[in-house]
Amino acid sequence: MLLIPCPWCGQRNEDEFMCGGESARVRPDDPASTTDAQWSDYLYNSTNHKGVVREWWWHVNGCTKWFVIDRDTVTHAIQPASEEIS
Amino acid sequence: MSYEAKIVPIERYGLINIRADFSAQRVIGESLGHELPVTAHTAVHTENFSVLCFSEDQWWVRCNLEQETDLFNQLYDLNKHNHCAATIISDHFSGFSLIGTDARKVLRQGVSIDLDDYASGQCTRSGFARCGASIQIVEQYFHYDLFVESSYASYVNLWFDAARKGVQNSQSG
Amino acid sequence: MSRLSSGGAIDRRQVINFRFNGTSYTGFKGDTLASALLANGVRVVGRSFKYHRPRGVVSCGIEETNALVQLRSDLDQPNIRATVLPLVEGLEAESINCWPSVNFDVGAINGWLAPLFPAGFYYKTFMAKPWDFYSRFIRRVAGLGQVPKVADTNSYERVHHHVDVLVIGAGPAGLSTTLAVARTGARVLLIDDQSDPGGDLLFDTAIIDQKPALEWVKESIETLAQLDNVSRLQNTIATGYYDHNLVIAVQTSPDESWIRERLWHIRAKQVVVATGAVERPMVFANNDRPGVMLCASVAGYITRFGVQPGKRCVLFTNNSRAYEYLSVLQEAGIKVVEIVDCRESVDDDSLKIAQLLNIPVVAGSHVVNVSGKKMVRSVTVRSINGDANLHTVSCDLVCHSGGWNPLVHLQSHSGAKPVYDSENVTFIPGKPIQSERSVGASNGRFLLSQCITDGLETGQKIGVELGYEFPEISFEKQTNDVNYAVEGFWAEDDNTGKAFVDYQNDVTRADLALAMRENFQSIEHIKRYTTAGMATDQGKMGNPNVIGIVAQMSGTSMTATGTTTYRPPFQPVSFGVIGGMERGALIIPARTTPITEWNISHGAAMNEAGANFRRPFYYPKSGESMQDAMNREALATRNGCAIYDATPLGKFELHGEDVPELLNRVYTNSFSDLPIGQGRFGLMLREDGRLMDDGVTFRIDDNHYLMSCGTGAAPVVLGHMERLLQTEWQDLKVYLINVSAGWANVCVCGPLAREVLSGAGMDRELLDSMKFMQIKTTKVAGFDVRVARVSYTGELSFEINVRRRDGLQLWELFMQAGKQHDITPIGSETSGVLRIEKGFVSPGIEGDNITNPYDAGLGWVIDMNKPDFIGKRSLQRDLNIGGERQHVVGLLPDDHNAKIADGSALVPVQAPTSGNPEFQGHVTAACYSPTLERTIALALLKNGKNRHGENIRISGLEGSFTATVTKPVFYDPRGEKMRA
Structure with missing residues (x-):
């Protein structure tokens, strides 16, 4: 049961949240100009990095904010993301 | 044998949800006659209503049922020229007052937040049982008002009964 | 006795x-x-x-x-x-x-x-026949105890708790830590598994400051009891240590008499593990005979329980600690015949004790066998090097001690793998990964004075870290400790008898050798192949012996051999306390509408449908079967008037000047030009072009819209839009508000709907003039209502929305008004029949991870001229890739009364001459249609659009049936009835 640091509510149990996956997966500005391969890559592939990953989390049972954190996928150490990704 | 706590449904209350951006907040504050609280978990309590802050752009106005329609109309009008939204939600949520010396011992079975962190007069939203709740701390440790989505009201009644005196002794047995 | x-x-x-x-x-x-x-x-x-x-x-x-x-x-x-x-x-x-x-x-x-x-x-073994054959016999002899035949109806509780410092264990180390940190005012919780505090001191005769140790315990407890910031729980055992300093503990016999056990979820800023250590057995042939007991335990039975476990004993040890119990044994009237010590040169302190008590010490020797089956009769002793000193000693008790094992399980759970301490020949906690410390015997510090000193120091350090001030504490404590000296010793196997390394799973020294001969080299493989350490005791006594023997046999170090991973629970946990309150009616959070009670009291067959709602399946009249009821309800809808509760549907308000833009981006069709008071069917896709949900969105006011969506999809749709607004399109001015439960939604439908509604008091002119897909505000019987003309049944249909608190009254009003028209409540099974007849595709049923809207016949809702919408690029990709796709089709079985199971496979009519038939698709939904008086089905079929009129075979659980492939609509294909 991870503790997720919600920027508004503070530390809360992970069952108040839903994970939104890697924040590096940004929707292409112009999907029409992507190739099928690029589009598939966006849809289906994550870096799945062993180490610190920046992720979106949604505080669904709380303030309902979406925010990013940095999570170490090996040790589960969690920090609020140092800069917001817009 | 049970915990020293009672659960009372909250009747006849008005509840209006407010969303507003930064400039609309000011306008709404003026309309209500009181600035909207903007610090996390804080609320303002006036003679006629309370304004509870649940997020940086989300509030509840809690009042008596009799005042709800007028307050709502007053706020809804502001939608026209400001980026904000007022919605009556007193039916969407059902309220329960948890009161007693053992109120904390009942509540800690359902929420995983640190009840030492939320003082009288504050408010927050958190996981509760299996459905989540918006919580108004009326008196820390002794009186909490919980609002859950109405479709869960029947389940929450059963839950409180079991939390107060055990599953074996409650109807859900 | x-x-x-x-x-x-x-x-x-x-x-x-x-x-x-x-x-x-x-x-x-x-x-x-x-x-x-x-x-x-x-x-x-x-x-x-x-x-x-x-x-x-x-x-x-x-x-x-x-x-x-x-x-x-x-x-x-x-x-x-x-x-x-x-x-x-x-x-x-x-x-x-x-x-x-x-x-x-x-x-x-x-x-x-x-x-x-x-x-x-x-x-x-057990390979000649399939496993099923053998398992019948094996089940009868396998396992230890029997499955209980008694139901557990006790109450169990689960609570969440937060503290600054959690101290696990109220032995000398845990108590000292608590004394030190408590004075700072931090919130401290001390938990201990026994009914009284003191830990090992309860089984011991230790002295602190010239008084019995238990007096120090008593004074410490009294001190702590004065402090408001300290809580203590006895009979509470920590069973798991999880991420971010969450410790789970089980409390038995709490003060609240109606609770049998309580599960504590404790979140602590700092955790101190003071769980102590357990004694390790020696490994020798027949070391499992009744009467072969751990040394400190024998002393414990004497001291705490006044029990004398034997009369004549031999002590077998590799360490000095065992000698400290000799006086206790003697005072209890046990004759200690001799001490067998595997150390060639025994330490002076130990020799002194033996001398004082007049007990001979046989050094450099070991016990090689035990005789006696149901009770020890004698032991055989021999020198370690060579055959000298071979002799037999008759006795009825063997006290053995192979050293001490710190209980490092919780620390392991927490992520710190144990490390080998060669001086103490044992495993101690590794470097902590979380905010955690170990003190006392759990940390490999076996002397009482060390436990107390370490505890006080640790408590002080934690106080400082948490930012507290505290007064000085004295570290000086006088004890009667003797220095701990130990030498690791594991004899080689000599086939004289079974030498156990894991008592509970019956694993012997020879088994370890066998595993290694079969080339299982990693300790992880050896553990699983032999099952050493896998019983309910989880190897607390025996694991270091296993590692020692494996290291010796493979010629590597203890460190290189390493340990396996300890996982929660630390000891067996009852199912009851895990389930807590979630049993019976509380096992799922059953959701209700204002009509739920009415449904139940009117005999509806209730079931759990999407999103935990309790829905009426059908409403059987007396003597009716389920099929009878469904037929009657469906016919009433098509020919008369039906009523159903649509309250569970998701409803969201959307406010803001950019709502049309948002709708254009999330729906496949255009919402730019929706007039006020009008609604439009919208199809929402996932980014991968698959069906997410369909619904109707109405425009209520300039910047105020109302979206409805499927019950089960509501949280998904809301999450989807919130995510896009907050993470991708932050410039869009839109607010979403969930109002699903605030509106009761009563749907009255069928050719006589207008008659029934006007009979209830609704404005007939409004009903007549309302066009399909419009929404209007009006009053009925004093209630303010929103009326939406939408249809999920394919008939003339009005959804009347009223404030939830008035929902039941409205329902009863319509039931009353509809009596003369035989108004019929219909359940979800019937709704299913009606939708299949109309071929209304359901994203949750015909939709899956492959089917796109073109496949489902929804191409008419897609506006590929829009610059972009969620799913558009993926649809384009589908079109680019092309190839054979499955399409939604209708099926008309030749047997009009065929019973078809959902999910049945579609295969060619002719069976193949060999091998399996070619899979062509599957039935998504089948039912008996009372309107057509025959069975119908919707299905996904390869290239289905181009195969109307062909014959196909349906092969499923209910049997095999031939059918004709048709368009996926069986009734009123042009939708004239719902637009009437």
């Missing part, structure tokens, strides 16, 4: 009657079942797992491996350790794993067949 005439912490004034294996015995309050059995001279308590060897009590604590019983008098619980079971009046217990009795067990034949059952034997 083996009860001493005085001594022990038992209350001799309170006699307790209990039964074991059908025989009545007595004990005293304060006894455990184990101590009472020993006091009554009961030596054989159970039979071992595989070989059915007679076994007795080995220890006096949580680490017990052998004295397991079936507790008949309390929920018939299996595998309860007699050493931690408090003796209560009327207790009834039985030995497990034996028949007909523990003293004469037919299963002992396994012992004779032992050569057939070495480690891993089941990987090499």
Whole structure:
């Protein structure tokens, strides 16, 4: 049961949240100009990095904010993301 | 044998949800006659209503049922020229007052937040049982008002009964 | 009898009657079942797992491996350790794993067949027939205790708790830590598994500052009781240590009389593990005989329970600590015949003690065998090097000590793998990953003075870290410690008998050798192949022996061999406390509408439908079968008037000037030009172009819209839009508000809908003039309502939305008004029939991870001219890739009354000459249509759009049927009835 640091509510149990996956997966500005391969890559592939990953989390049972954190996928150490990704 | 706590449904209350951006907040504050609280978990309590802050752009106005329609109309009008939204939600949520010396011992079975962190007069939203709740701390440790989505009201009644005196002794047995 | 005439912490004034294996015995309050059995001279308590060897009590604590019983008098619980079971009046217990009795067990034949059952034997046998054949027999003999036949109706509680400091263990180290950190004012919780604080001091005769140690304990407890910021729980055992300093603990017998056990979820800023250590056995042939017991445990039975476990004993040790118990043994009237010490040169302190007590020490020697089956009769001793000193000693008790194992389980859970401490020949906690510290014996610090000093220092350090001030504390504590000296020793196997390394799973020294001969080299493989350390005791006593022997056999170091991973729970946990309150009616959060009670009291067959809602399946009249009811309800909808509760549907308000833009981006069709008061069907796709949900969105006011969506999809749709607004399109000015439960939605539909609604008081002119997909505000019987003309049944249909609090009244009003038109409540099964007849695709049923809207016949809702919408690019990709796709089709089985199961496969009519038929698709939804008077179905079929008129075979659970492929609509294809 991870503790997720919600920027508004503070530390809360992970069952108040839903994970939104890697924040590096940004929707292409112009999907029409992507190739099928690029589009598939966006849809289906994550870096799945062993180490610190920046992720979106949604505080669904709380303030309902979406925010990013940095999570170490090996040790589960969690920090609020140092800069917001817009 | 049970915990020293009672659960009372909250009747006849008005509840209006407010969303507003930064400039609309000011306008709404003026309309209500009181600035909207903007610090996390804080609320303002006036003679006629309370304004509870649940997020940086989300509030509840809690009042008596009799005042709800007028307050709502007053706020809804502001939608026209400001980026904000007022919605009556007193039916969407059902309220329960948890009161007693053992109120904390009942509540800690359902929420995983640190009840030492939320003082009288504050408010927050958190996981509760299996459905989540918006919580108004009326008196820390002794009186909490919980609002859950109405479709869960029947389940929450059963839950409180079991939390107060055990599953074996409650109807859900 | 083996009860001493005085001594022990038992209350001799309170006699307790209990039964074991059908025989009545007595004990005293304060006894455990184990101590009472020993006091009554009961030596054989159970039979071992595989070989059915007679076994007795080995220890006096949580680490017990052998004295397991079936507790008949309390929920018939299996595998309860007699050493931690408090003796209560009327207790009834039985030995497990034996028949007909523990003293004469037919299963002992396994012992004779032992050569057939070495480690891993089941990987090499039971292969001639399928496993099912063997499992029938194996199930009867496998396992230890019996599954209870008694239901557990007790109440269990789960609570969440937050503290600054959690101290686990109220022995000397834990108490000292708590004393030090408590003075800072931090919120401290001290938990301890025993009924009284003191830890090992309760079983010991230690001295602190020239007084009995238990007096120090008493004073410490009194000090702590004065402090508001300190809580203490006894009978509470920490069982798992998880991420971010979450510790889960089970409390038995809490103060609240109606709760049997309480599960604590404790979140602590700092955790201190002071769980102590357990003694390790020595490994020698027949070291499992009743009467071979751990040294400190024997002393513990004397000190705490006034029990004398034997009369004549041999002490076998590799360390100095064992000598500290000699005086206790002697004072209890046990003759210690000799001390066998494997160390060639025994340390001076130990020799001094032996000398004072006049007990001969046989150094550099080891016990090589034990004689006696149900009770120790003698031991054989020999020098370690060579055959010198070979002799036999008759005795009825062997006290052995192979060293001490710090209990490092919680630290392991927390992520710190144990490390080897060569000086103490044991494993201690590794470097912590979380905010956690270990103190005392749990940290490999075995002297009492060390425990206290470390505890005080640690408590102070934590206080500083948490930012507190505190007064000075004295570190000086005088104890009667003796320095700890130990030498690791594991004899080589010499085939004289079974030398056990894991008592409970019957794993021997020879099994380890076998595993290594078969080339299992990693300790992880050896553990699993031999099952050493995998029993309910999780290797608390035996694991270091396993590692020591493996290291020796493979010629590597203990460090290189390493440990396996300890995982929660630390000890067995009851199912009841895990489930807590979530049982019976609380096992799922059943959601209701204002109509739910009415449905139940009017005999609806209720079921759990999407999103935990309790929905009416159908409303049987007396004598009706389910099919009868469904037929009647469907026909009433098509020909008369029906009513159903649509309240569970998702409803969201959307506010803001950018709502049309948002709708254009999330729906496949355009919403730019929706007039106020008008609604439009919208199809929402996932980014991968698959069906997410469909619904209708209405425009209520300039910047105010109302979206409806499927019940089950509501949280998904809301999450989807919130995510896009907050993470991708932050410039869009839109607010979303969930109002699903605030509106009761009563749908009245069928050709007579207008008659019924106007009969209830609704404005007939409004009803007549309302166009399909419009929404209007009006009043009926004094209620303010929103009326939406949408149809999910394909008939003329009005959804009347009113404030939830008025929902039931509105429903009853329509029921009353509809009486003369035979208004019929319909359930979800009937709704299913009606939708299949109309071919209304359901994203949750015809939709899957491959089907796109073109496949589902929804191409008409897609506007590919829009610059972009969620799913558009993926649809384009589907079109680019092309190839054969499955399409939604209708099926008309030749047998009009065919019973077709959802999910049935579609295959060619002709069976192939060999091999399996070619899979062509599957039935998504089938039903009997009373309107068409025959069975119909919707299905996904390869290239289905181009195969209308072909014959196909439906092959499923209900049988095999031929059918004709058709368009996926069976009734009113142009939708004239719903637009009437």
